[in-house]
Amino acid sequence: MITAVIYSESGGTFKTTMTANLAVALERMGQNTLMIDLDPQEGNLTSLFDAGEHRNDPDADNLVKHILDMPDGDFHDLIETTAEGVDIIPSHDMLSDFTSNLEQKISYETGMQNMSREEYPRFELLYDLLWKEQKLNEEYDAVLIDPNARAEDLLYNAIFALRTLIAPVKPAGKGNLSLEGLEELVGNMESQLDIEIGLSCVVPSGVGRTNAHKQYQDQFENTEAFATPVTIANRESLMDAMWEARGSAFKVIEERWKTFEKNGEMISESGQRRIREREVETLYKLYKLAWFIATDTFDADADPVLELNIQDYDNQVLDLEDDDKMEATTA
Ligand SMILES: Nc1ncnc2c1ncn2[C@@H]1O[C@H](COP(=O)(O)OP(=O)(O)OP(=O)(O)O)[C@@H](O)[C@H]1O
Ligand SMILES: [Mg+2]
Numbered sequence: 001m002i003t004a005v006i007y008s009e010s011g012g013t014f015k016t017t018m019t020a021n022l023a024v025a026l027e028r029m030g031q032n033t034l035m036i037d038l039d040p041q042e043g044n045l046t047s048l049f050d051a052g053e054h055r056n057d058p059d060a061d062n063l064v065k066h067i068l069d070m071p072d073g074d075f076h077d078l079i080e081t082t083a084e085g086v087d088i089i090p091s092h093d094m095l096s097d098f099t100s101n102l103e104q105k106i107s108y109e110t111g112m113q114n115m116s117r118e119e120y121p122r123f124e125l126l127y128d129l130l131w132k133e134q135k136l137n138e139e140y141d142a143v144l145i146d147p148n149a150r151a152e153d154l155l156y157n158a159i160f161a162l163r164t165l166i167a168p169v170k171p172a173g174k175g176n177l178s179l180e181g182l183e184e185l186v187g188n189m190e191s192q193l194d195i196e197i198g199l200s201c202v203v204p205s206g207v208g209r210t211n212a213h214k215q216y217q218d219q220f221e222n223t224e225a226f227a228t229p230v231t232i233a234n235r236e237s238l239m240d241a242m243w244e245a246r247g248s249a250f251k252v253i254e255e256r257w258k259t260f261e262k263n264g265e266m267i268s269e270s271g272q273r274r275i276r277e278r279e280v281e282t283l284y285k286l287y288k289l290a291w292f293i294a295t296d297t298f299d300a301d302a303d304p305v306l307e308l309n310i311q312d313y314d315n316q317v318l319d320l321e322d323d324d325k326m327e328a329t330t331a
Contacts, residue, residue, distance in 0.1 A: 002031060002142035002298045003162035004200060007155075009181040013170045014205045014232075016045050017239050017249075019146040022166070023086045024248035025290030029302040031141035034079070034087045036063070038158055039148040040095035049082045050246040052090025062092035067125045067157070068105050075134050084247050087140075099153045123193060126157035141300065159189060164198045164297065168205045168232075171216040179226075200297040203289060205232040229292035230285040238279050244268035250283055256311050275313055283308065284318050291320050 006019045019035060027033045037045040037052075046052040054060035061072035078089050094101070106120045130136045136143060145158045159165070167182055179202065186197045204220045207213050220228045238249055245257040245268075258272035287306040294302040304320040 001137050001140070002026065002294055002300055003144075004164045004166045004293065004297075005145045005147055005155075005158045005162050007147065007159070007165040007167055007182065008169065009185070010170075013168050014239070015168055016043070016048060016146050017242065018166070018168045018203065018205065019045055019144050020048055020242065021248050021250070021286045022290050022293070023142075023144050024084050024250050025287050025306075026142045026144075026294060026302075027084065027086045028250070028287070028306065029290060029294060029304075031294060031300065031302060032087075032139070033142040033144065034089065034136065034140045036089045036143065036145045036158075037091040038063075038095060038154050039146055040091050040093055041148065044091050045088065045146045046090040048243060048246065049086075049088055051080045051082065051088050052092065055090055055092045058093065060092070062094055063089050064092060064094040064098055064101065067098075067129055068101055069125075075129075082247065084251060095148065095154065102153055122153060123156040123160045126154075127161040130161055142294075156189065159197060160193060160195065163195065164200050166200050166203065166293065168203045169220070170206050171204065171208070171213045198297070199226055200293050201227040201229055201289070203230065203232060204228060206234045206236075207231050208234040227292070227296070229296075230289045232285060232289075233278070233282060235279065235282050238282060241268070241273070245270070249279075249286065250308070253279060253283060254308055254310050256313075271311055275310060280308070280316060287318070288320055 006015045006022070008015050016039070023033050023035045035045060039045065046055060061078065063078060065071050066075055066078070079087050080090060081087050102122060106117055106122060110117055110120055130143070143162065145162060147155045147158045165182070165186070167179070169179065182199070186199065189195070190197055202220060204217055207217050217231050221231065238252060241252045241257045241259060242249055244259055245252045245255060251257070253273065253275070255270040256273035257268060257270050259266060259268045260272065284306065291302060291304060294300040306318045308316040310316065
């Protein structure tokens with residue numbers, strides 16, 4: 001089973017974009033995929049996919065209630081299916097108060113059981129819910145989490161439950177430093193919780209064509225410290241259009257979503273985007289990344305052929321196992 005937390009220490013490193021695109025790529029590879037949104041802030045995975053209608057309703061059942069073992073309904077009623085076939089457990093406002101709610105639960109339960117607070121397994125709750133209680137491993141081939149890096153208890157629960165990290169990194173002077181932070185986090189969690197955490201790969205993203213960016217890319221691609229199966233270029237227009245298409249970059253191109261000015265107003269419509277080779281190449285890279293994670297990190301059986309059904313345009317087919325073709329189509 002494929003399980004990964006899309007992790008980055010810093011904000012705005014394209015985690016949400018990456019989670020969405022990887023989830024859709026995995027689904028297209030034949031992996032039944034679930035995304036879990038643990039970020040209560042605006043601009044999260046839930047709003048990207050236009051899910052979580054009741055995320056602001058304090059009375060609505062939500063994931064936090066289930067993690068804290070106080071559900072208000074059936075766990076499966078939390079799961080929604082997006083237009084691209086990937087399932088999502090949406091975010092909810094209550095995720096912001098997770099730690100204070102957890103502290104109350106710990107006070108209550110340790111008081112009842114004559115247990116010290118330190119003994120309470122506070123990072124194991126999501127693990128127990130997903131695998132022991134709900135047995136999601138019997139239902140899904142892949143689970144991806146977009147965490148809220150600041151909410152420590154939730155982040156640790158996510159990492160404890162999924163055990164593998166994918167780290168998008170942005171070109172910046174301190175590119176390397178952010179990875180040192182990652183190694184520290186992994187080391188601390190491994191020794192504190194007595195588990196093994198794996199880093200599937202590092203994905204340099206938003207890389208432009210300047211010399212500084214080129215050097216940055218080389219530095220990451222040439223290191224032995226971790227795998228960097230692909231570099232994702234700076235693709236602001238494509239990735240921003242995901243928020244209008246309400247879905248992945250695959251959807252943006254297949255449905256040809258474009259944002260443009262009309263009578264002094266910015267509008268977004270499908271059927272308008274020009275097909276650019278470099279954007280199609282980015283889809284191939286995202287697919288290749290998902291393929292690496294599925295087959296190299298997790299040894300899963302995944303479909304290497306990406307077929308793009310682009311509106312009013314020739315279908316594009318790419319076979320990741322056919323290197324010549326890869327070069328021909330991405331040249
Ligand atoms: N490869 C890319 N090149 C340029 N811009 C990108 C790229 N990928 C995503 N973006 C844009 O960058 C912005 C931030 O991306 P995103 O929301 O995925 O980051 P995040 O890490 O989830 O942020 P946060 O820490 O706030 O959760 C979005 O507007 C998105 O469209
Ligand atoms: Mg985000």
